Amino acid sequence: MLDFSQILYVFEPLNLLLMTVGVFGGLIVGAMPGLTSTMAVALLVPITFGMTVEMGLVLLMAVYIGAISGGLVSAALLNIPGTPSSVATTFDAFPMAKRGEAGKALAYGVFASFLGSLLSFFALALLAPILGAFALRFGPFEYFALVVFTLSCIISISGKSQVKGLLSACVGLLMAMVGLSNTDGVTRFTFGFSALQSGFAEMPVLIGMYAISQVLMDIADIKKPFKIISASFTVREFCQTAARFRHSVKNVIRSSLIGIGIGILPGVGPGLSNIVAYSTAKSSDKDPDSFGQGNPDGIIASETANNAATGGAMIPLLTLGIPGDVTTMMMLGAFMIHGVQPGPLLMRDHGNLVLIILSAYFISNILMLLLQVYFIRVLIKSLLIPRFILYPVILGLCVIGCYALNSSMTDVWIFLGTGLLGYVFTRLGFPLLPLVLGLLLGRMAETQLRVSIVMGNGSLAGYLDRPIALAFLAAAALSVGFSLYSKRKARLRREGLAAALASENAQG
């Protein structure tokens, strides 16, 4: 029987202090461009070896929540997503911040993160075993279909030119093929550089593409400070923003479900959830064109989903001992070093530990919300720092972050190289997102497709008796069809409007 008095453990002063420090530290690390939750947890795991297992897990949980939530900051204020999980946040949060409403953009993101975490907490606490079992139904067929579905979402959120978007995605897919192949262990496209054996890591490419290109693009007006309407963001304003959420209940619930659903799939994690949630929110909105211009619902969709995915990623970890993403993989290491083997028996043998983790998850989220409400004001002030000081600091942090990922200079060179590529892309009007997603998904798509073909005895026939996979593929086809149709309709409407205007002018 579970001993619920264990929950009180989390409320011991020392643990509350640990969590506050953890969430705060996580927020700071997550907020700095280039430094990520993965890095924060990686740095902490060895430290927790010296603690009791309960204390270590409480601290790791707090840092994880803090860092994931902090990732919003650089995405919103600088247009630099610190992790793949906040890529979609930049679409609307940055335009909003650019308008001078940085505080509001952050407030939307913070509250959405909180709600996403809260909902996924309930999924974690109430449905974990059922959802964990569901995650096992995902084999190579389902994963490949899911990746195809996510790639289809790019079309609906990519910029004006479909062709440029596709080209960019192809470059990303090509980059994904560099290095040792997962399916047959053959080395590909390394051109004799042994440093490229492991291929292009996602993080340096992501950070390089966005950070360096953003910095280079801004060089022209580097002396101008950011536009800020209200530098003193009050608690009242935060509450007003939070009240605005009553119009977005559907969006919050839908995005959380997407986040939890994708989060529980081992290896997919929060990286995809925000893109899928964003594109779903966009296509189900009455006015899809307002997305990308600073629509609060865009921020809400992305941030709800990526935080919901953190709770989702904990589900396979706690029920099956399978980590959902890189960060939970390191937490697995923290369990194991204390002699706790996460697996199907964790709930039975270490039920108290699970309770402590759940409570820590819950409390950390509340601490995150409280800290962020006050944090926002400081963050807006940081935008007052002249950009010629801010940008070198950002680039420095990015270099440190890339090096720390794997203690290797290769990642730093990849960061710099892809940064220049990103700048060229931006100048030529190629969108960056398809490239990043191509790289992120390409490797998984290839591996899973090849495995599924092997399992189908050398053909694609295996897909026919996989209902989940078929459903995803159908959804992908529908999504592509729908977005092409609506884009065409919008173009026709514009052309019709122009023609009407022209004839009016001719008459007048």
Added chain:
Amino acid sequence: MRSLVLMICVCLLLGAAVPAPAAEYPVKPIQVVVPWKPGGGSDISARIIGDHLKDILPQPFVIANIDGAAGLNGALQVFKARPDGYTLLWEHPGNLAVAPMVTKAEFTWKNFDPVCIAAKGDTALIVRKDSPYKTATEALRAIMDAPGKVRWVLAPNAVSHFTFLSISDAVGGLKPMIIPGSGDKDRIVALLGNNGDISTVGYAAAEPYVKSGDLRILAMVNSERSPFAPDIPTLKEQGVGASYDFLYSVFAPKGTPAEVKKLLADSLKKAIDDPATQKALREQAIEPYFRGLEDMAKLWEAEDTLYHRLAKVNGLIQ
């Protein structure tokens, strides 16, 4: 002012150029490269032994997880490191003897200096709970009777691949459907989700699933019965002449001074002989297993010969 800065620079340069006397080794923390993500058997064995070394050596072991390219990324860093004893590599033969061979890397395990073997891990041949096979021989016979039907999950060109090849070699050739799956967890998930039928994984990783009844162990792949699963027979006992032992070994860059290697091996031996270390290792299903550098070179050589033969026979190398 400028001349002062210049002078400081020159002093610093001179200071750096004067080598520290070797007798003082170690004067700074020793970096131990584990070429895998934190939390695996290599990482945990390195951390536990490193932790218990802190009373024996004046400087700590600092574990650096340099992941990627089937362990080659981390090995490359140690390959390029200065041979001063401050950078070490923590690897097992199923990897460092195999990966450079099949990927044609610029180095092999012979480009490193052996220091010692520190610990040993067990490997289990596993199936799902509802599998029709009760023993290893039953499973292997079924694979032989229906080629291409039974799905064997393995990581191509890595340990689990060569474990499969040596099992296949011992029974005269197996032709299962090969499902790629890298890492113990991936292979376990493939079995649990019915996307594979049989696989080999580290015993420590399989243990929780065996206890919960989701997986069954048909045989241990070790050369001798595992102290952690004394009831389960080895493959050899079931008449299949194949075995694999995870030998967690310590390497130094080529050309590391002999006295440094000796000091390291002696200190590691002291740490591994300590009952507290042994208890901590066994809790993770890792067996303390110290072997000096001569024994290590012999064991690795034997593994290397086997892998070369298997790779040649199966057309993985020319």
